[in-house]
Amino acid sequence: MIEVDLEHRLGTFALDIHFRAGRGLTALFGRSGAGKTSVVNAVAGLIQPARGRIVVDGTALTDTERGVAIPPHRRRIGYVFQEGRLFSHLTVRQNLMFGRWFARHARHAARLDEVVALLALGGLLDRRPGRLSGGEKQRVALGRALLANPRLLLMDEPLAALDAERKDEILPYIERLRDEAGLPIVYVSHSVAEVVRLANTIVLIADGRVRALGPVAEVLGRAEAHPLAGAAEAGAVLVARVARHDREWGLTELEGGFGRLTVPFLDLPEGAALRVRIRARDVILATAPPPGISALNVLAGGVEALVPGEGPAVEVELRAGSERLLARVTRRSAAALALAPGRPVYAVIKTVAIDRRSLGRHDPADFGDELEIFDG
Amino acid sequence: MNGFFALGAGEIEAVRLSVRVALWAMLASLPFGIAAAFLLARGRFWGKGLVDGLVHLPLVMPPVVVGYLLLLLFGRNGPLGRLFADCCGVVFAFRWTGAALASAVVGFPLMVRAIRLSLDAVDRRLEEAAATLGAGRFFVFLLVTLPLTAPGIIAGMVLSFARSLGEFGATITFVSNIPGETRTLPLEIYTLTQTPGGDPAALRLTAIAVVLSLAALIASEFLARRVGRRLGGE
Numbered sequence: 001m002i003e004v005d006l007e008h009r010l011g012t013f014a015l016d017i018h019f020r021a022g023r024g025l026t027a028l029f030g031r032s033g034a035g036k037t038s039v040v041n042a043v044a045g046l047i048q049p050a051r052g053r054i055v056v057d058g059t060a061l062t063d064t065e066r067g068v069a070i071p072p073h074r075r076r077i078g079y080v081f082q083e084g085r086l087f088s089h090l091t092v093r094q095n096l097m098f099g100r101w102f103a104r105h106a107r108h109a110a111r112l113d114e115v116v117a118l119l120a121l122g123g124l125l126d127r128r129p130g131r132l133s134g135g136e137k138q139r140v141a142l143g144r145a146l147l148a149n150p151r152l153l154l155m156d157e158p159l160a161a162l163d164a165e166r167k168d169e170i171l172p173y174i175e176r177l178r179d180e181a182g183l184p185i186v187y188v189s190h191s192v193a194e195v196v197r198l199a200n201t202i203v204l205i206a207d208g209r210v211r212a213l214g215p216v217a218e219v220l221g222r223a224e225a226h227p228l229a230g231a232a233e234a235g236a237v238l239v240a241r242v243a244r245h246d247r248e249w250g251l252t253e254l255e256g257g258f259g260r261l262t263v264p265f266l267d268l269p270e271g272a273a274l275r276v277r278i279r280a281r282d283v284i285l286a287t288a289p290p291p292g293i294s295a296l297n298v299l300a301g302g303v304e305a306l307v308p309g310e311g312p313a314v315e316v317e318l319r320a321g322s323e324r325l326l327a328r329v330t331r332r333s334a335a336a337l338a339l340a341p342g343r344p345v346y347a348v349i350k351t352v353a354i355d356r357r358s359l360g361r362h363d364p365a366d367f368g369d370e371l372e373i374f375d376g
Numbered sequence: 377m378n379g380f381f382a383l384g385a386g387e388i389e390a391v392r393l394s395v396r397v398a399l400w401a402m403l404a405s406l407p408f409g410i411a412a413a414f415l416l417a418r419g420r421f422w423g424k425g426l427v428d429g430l431v432h433l434p435l436v437m438p439p440v441v442v443g444y445l446l447l448l449l450f451g452r453n454g455p456l457g458r459l460f461a462d463c464c465g466v467v468f469a470f471r472w473t474g475a476a477l478a479s480a481v482v483g484f485p486l487m488v489r490a491i492r493l494s495l496d497a498v499d500r501r502l503e504e505a506a507a508t509l510g511a512g513r514f515f516v517f518l519l520v521t522l523p524l525t526a527p528g529i530i531a532g533m534v535l536s537f538a539r540s541l542g543e544f545g546a547t548i549t550f551v552s553n554i555p556g557e558t559r560t561l562p563l564e565i566y567t568l569t570q571t572p573g574g575d576p577a578a579l580r581l582t583a584i585a586v587v588l589s590l591a592a593l594i595a596s597e598f599l600a601r602r603v604g605r606r607l608g609g610e
Contacts, residue, residue, distance in 0.1 A: 044508050072507040073516075085505040089523045089607050098519070102510030128606075148509045 002026075002152060002184060006042055006052030006062075015039070015049075015208040024200035025178045025185040027216075030228070035208040036188040040154045043186065044079050045072035056152050073102070078150030078183075082157045084137040086129035092140050093125040099148025109149035110181075118180075119143045119173055135166035139173060146181070153177070156188045167194075174198055196220070196237050196277050204228060216275065221324025223280075223307035223315035234315060235279040236326045242272045251296075257322030261349070262296040280315055283327035284348040287337050297349040301325065303339050318347055387581055389556050390564035395588070397472055397560055398540035401479035402533050405487060409532055410522075412484075413491035435485040443549025446478055450550070474551035475558045479540035486539055487532035494528020495521070526603045534596035538589055561585055 001022055008015040015035045028036040041047045043054055045061065048069055054062040056077070061070045078099075086095050096112060103109050116122055119139045129137060138158050145153060155174075159167045175198065178185055189195050195202060195216065202219040204212040206228040212219045217237040219225055226234035240256035245265065252266040254276065261276065268274065289298060301320035309315045314334050318325040325347055329339075339345070383391075412431055416424070434442050450457040450468040460466045468474035498521055506516045522529075544562040551558040553567065565581050568574030 046504050046508075071512070072504070073510050073512050075508075076510070077508060079505070079508040081501070081505060083501075085499075085501055087502060087506070087520060089526075098506070098511070099509030102515075144509065 001055075001057060002043070002186065003053070003055040004039065004043065006039070006049040006054065008038060008042065008047070008049040008052070010038065013208060017205065017208070017210055019203045019210050019213055021184070021186065021201055021203070023182070023184050025174075025187050025198050026201045026203060027195045027199035028186060028188045028203050028205055029190070029195050029199075029219075030205035031190055034205045036190075036205055037156055039205070040079070040156055040186060040188055043152070044077045044154055045070060045075050076103075076149060076151050078145030078148055078153040080138070080141050080145050080153070080155040080158045082160050084129075084134075084141045086132075086137055086140055086144070088129050090128075091125070092121065092127050092129070092132070095129065095140055096121070096125075096144050096147055099144060103147070103149035106149040110146050112147065115143045115146050118146075118176060133166070134162050135169045138162065138166075138170055142170075142173065142177070146177075146183075150183065153183050153185045154188075155185060157190070158187075159189075159191075159194060171197060192220070192226075192235065192277070196275055217324065220277075221317070221326065223305070223309070223317055223326055234281075234309075234326050234328065235277045236324050238276045238278065238323050238325070240274055240276055242266065242268050242270050242274070244270060258301075258320040258325070259299050260297075261299070278325065278349055280326040280328035282350055283325065284350075285316065285327050285329055285333070285337060285339070286346045286348060287343075289346050290348060293348065295348045295350050299325065299347045299349070301345060301347055303341055303343045303345055305341055306334060306339060316345075318345065320347060383580060384577060386555060386559075387564060387577055390559055390561050390581065391584055391588075393472060393475075393556070393559065394541055394561035397476045397479055398537045400473075400476040401483060401540040402487075402536045404476065405480040405484055405536060406529075406533065409484060409487040409491055409536070410525075410529065412488045413495055413528075413532075414517075416488070417492045417495040431488050432485045434482050439482060439543070439545030440549050442482060443478060443546035446474070446481065446546065446550040450474065450477065468551070470551050470554060470558065472551075472557055475543075475547045475560060476540075478546040478550045479543040480536070482543055482546050483536035483539035486535040490532035490535055491525060491528045494525045494531070497528075498524045524607060527600050527607070530596055530599050530603060534592055538592050541585065541588060541592075561588075 001020070003020050005018050006015065013035065015038055017035065017039050028039060030036055038047060042049050042052070042062065049062065049064065051064050052062060053060065053065070060068050061075050062068060087098065090098070096115065100109065100112065116125070119142060121139060121143055124132065124136060124140065129140070132140065159170060162170065177183065178198065187198060199216050202212070202214065202216050203210055204219055204225055211228050212222065212225055217239055221236045223234060238256055238258055238261070240254040240261065243253045243255040243260065245252050247265070250265045251262050252264070254261045254263060263276065299320040301318045303316055304319050305317040307315045307317065309328060312330045312332070313328050314331050316327040316329060316334065316339060318327060327347060416428055416431070448454055450460070452469045457468060460468065466473060468477050502520055502524070503516050506520045511519060542562060543560070544566070547558065547560060548563060553559050553563050559567065561581060561584070565578050568578040568581070
């Protein structure tokens with residue numbers, strides 16, 4: 001359990017952040033310069049906020065009112081930096097053991113062989129950081145942080161400096177960490193795809209403030225979340241599981257609170273839980289079930305709200321069963337269809353528009369939290 | 377021909393003395409050099425400019441002046457000279473230890489500058505990373521800052537050593553020119569040039585001085601490359 005309450009000034013930029021996060025992976029999500037890194041730096045003790053309180057597992061690490069400011073090296077907060085920050089004068093093994101040595105009296109600290117196995121570092125131990133690829137460096141940085149016996153792991157855009165292939169190489173390790181190590185993780189990102197895939201909870205930060213907090217699907221299902229996060233494309237996240245495979249046509253059928261959805265074949269066992277992101281521009285709205293169309297997915301639902309978008313577009317928030325969906329249509333279409341809250345509609349989704357890379361595994365137990373929305 | 381290359385006893389003594397004085401000057405000033413460089417690179421305190429100036433003073437003052445000041449402070453009747461004699465039995469006046477002190481003082485600014493440059497280039501973000509891994513300030517310095525400063529430390533040591541080998545003015549003013557005690561290589565060469573028939577010996581010693589200086593340079597280059605490769609993470 002982590003509680004963050006802080007106010008800080010950086011030049012003219014004011015940071016005013018309040019949130020609580022539980023187990024699993026909490027994503028601090030927002031555009032560059034929103035203040036996300038300052039938040040994790042304050043948690044790690046690298047910056048001292050002007051006013052605030054930071055509590056991790058019941059221990060106050062920072063409390064300006066009571067004069068508490070535990071120095072970084074006594075906080076037991078693991079930190080994986082965007083640029084890795086490996087010690088270039090030490091071997092990989094020495095890098096890994098750096099924090100382990102300071103945590104040598106800890107009872108339940110991870111062991112070198114466990115971490116080496118978890119992150120597949122076996123072949124790298126005697127190399128120096130200069131001879132590692134970007135992905136390998138981040139794996140070593142991850143292992144180094146784990147071995148210091150942290151009670152919380154901070155990750156500041158750990159994939160931002162990597163190309164798509166290297167990202168795919170690291171993501172499964174972060175998922176394993178989230179699911180197997182039982183270590184709470186605070187993950188800073190401006191990438192919708194990463195957040196959808198990894199996060200249990202999203203803290204949406206814009207201009208130094210928390211604008212929304214809650215389960216991934218709820219936060220991303222709202223139209224205003226996307227411009228605030230600087231995301232290029234709005235889109236909703238659906239929680240689904242694999243219902244059956246249609247090998248003849250190379251398709252997989254998913255089901256969830258929204259109904260049924262057909263996607264290109266997924267190599268997952270039946271019953272597997274996952275998340276699907278559907279971009280707003282890939283959703284077409286109709287007021288009656290459309291006959292004779294090539295799109296395979298038609299979900300019945302109702303309009304919840306209309307949010308003006310850029311130019312002639314309007315973003316329509318829909319409720320399909322128990323899930324949220326976003327559609328982007330022109331204002332003229334919205335007027336022609338008389339779209340208004342409460343109006344029943346059919347959302348047509350082109351199968352091929354479902355982004356394979358945004359498919360994330362999902363643990364259904366994560367979604368017990370209520371959505372909270374903060375007004376700017 | 378053999379006769380030309382054969383070194384006299386006085387000449388051998390001067391070479392050995394010079395190397396000993398330079399090594400002592402270099403090693404004894406190293407901890408102070410690192411401390412001063414760290415203070416100047418990282419410290420924020422009132423009067424830092426004054427400290428900076430004091431450290432650099434021997435670089436711009438005539439060596440003879442440095443030697444005379446040392447004589448006043450560390451001479452038999454100087455306040456610091458008495459202090460060291462009483463507390464630790466170390467006497468500088470007219471001893472080889474005084475020659476080492478004079479060399480150390482004159483070489484100090486060169487050493488501090490080299491270390492400080494290297495220290496300024498250390499990535500502070502690595503020190504932050506070390507702190508998040510549980511290292512307190514002392515261990516951050518010992519395990520991260522100091523190893524990353526190694527190229528500057530080596531360069532500083534070599535500069536100090538080389539400057540010591542060449543020290544003349546401060547030495548002769550402070551501890552005079554006593555054969556076997558304070559007559560280092562430059563002083564021996566100077567003495568020989570003042571002596572009728574001393575030229576061949578002066579020439580031999582000059583050659584030795586060139587070789588010694590070159591050897592120090594090559595050794596430092598070799599070390600710096602090795603360390604550079606290590607720090608480059610290869």
